[in-house]
Amino acid sequence: MAELIRLKNRGPVPFVATLFHDAYCRRGGKCGCRQEKHLSSVVNRQTGETGLRESMRAAPVGFSIPPGETSPPMHRAVLYVPGVAEAVKATPPVLVVVEVAAAPAPKSRPVVPSAPAEDSAIASGSSRKR
Numbered sequence: 001m002a003e004l005i006r007l008k009n010r011g012p013v014p015f016v017a018t019l020f021h022d023a024y025c026r027r028g029g030k031c032g033c034r035q036e037k038h039l040s041s042v043v044n045r046q047t048g049e050t051g052l053r054e055s056m057r058a059a060p061v062g063f064s065i066p067p068g069e070t071s072p073p074m075h076r077a078v079l080y081v082p083g084v085a086e087a088v089k090a091t092p093p094v095l096v097v098v099e100v101a102a103a104p105a106p107k108s109r110p111v112v113p114s115a116p117a118e119d120s121a122i123a124s125g126s127s128r129k130r
């Protein structure tokens with residue numbers, strides 16, 4: 001089953017949702033959040049001085065789909081995002097799920113009958129599993 005889907009907005013207004021980390025990233029297995037610097041004040045217990053501590057935290061990103069438009073491919077974990085599930089299940093549905101083929105075939109590749117078959121593994125980021 002393809003993991004990627006697209007969402008088509010059938011509603012009259014732009015559809016907007018936020019890809020919360022717990023709902024989207026954790027299920028999708030990949031974090032798409034922005035990493036933001038976050039400054040928090042901390043009190044040094046030894047000196048009593050107040051300082052700033054810098055830490056990174058994930059800020060969820062939002063997305064919007066204009067009316068009649070289809071979103072770019074997204075992990076199907078998006079269906080767990082608040083607002084998305086409701087929009088898909090609504091009657092009539094506001095969002096329609098469009099399946100995305102897992103491996104899109106290249107269209108512009110010329111077919112040369114006499115060329116030797118190039119089926120030796122073209123590794124694209126695959127790691128050895130042994």
Ligand SMILES: [Zn+2]
Nearest residue numbers: 021025031033
């Ligand atoms: Zn995340």
